[in-house]
Amino acid sequence: MLNKPETYWNNVLFADESKFNNFGSDGRILVWRRKNEELNPKNLVGTVKYGGGGVLVWGCMSASELDNDPKHTVLNVRLWCLYNCPQNLKTPPQSPDLNPIEHIWRELKVRVRQHGIKTKSELKTVMMEEWMNIDAEITKN
Secondary structure (H helix, E strand, C coil): CCCCCHHHHCCCCEEEEEEEECCCCCCCCCCCCCCCCCCCHHHCCCCCHHHHCEEEEEEEECCCECCCCHHHCCHHHHHHHHHHCCCCCCCCCCCHHHCCHHHHHHHHHHHHHCCCCCCHHHHHHHHHHHHHHCCHHHHHC
8 A cells, every 4th residue: 555656645535633732731740850859940830720621623634534533433424434435454553654734733743833822713713824825845844
C-alpha cells in the first residue's frame, strides 16, 4: 500500500479528532520538590475551576482513512465505509506517524497557544480562524 504513486494519495481522506484545552491539560501534573517546600511559589501550579473549558474537534484532510481506534470501528462507521470506501488502510490505533493530520493538529495547537484565550467561545473562534489560515503547503510535508 505504501508503494502507491503520489497521485493515489490525492484521493485519500485522513481523518482524526483532537482536544484543545483552554487552560492546561487533562493529565496529571507532577511537581518535584524537597521536603517542607510544598508552599514555595515555584512548586505551586495554578488551576481553573471546572478545567477552564475545552473543545473536541474532528477534522480531515483530503477518500477514507480510519485507524482501528474503537470509535472508528463501531458498526455504523464500518457499514458506512463498506459502502462508501473502496479501500481502508489498516493502521494501528494511536499511530500519529501514519496519520498526517496529526501534524496539522500540532500546527493548529501552536498557533492557538499564541493567543491570550480566556473563554471557551474565544477558543472556538481562534481555532476556526487559525484553521482557515493554515496554508495548503503545510499539508504536503
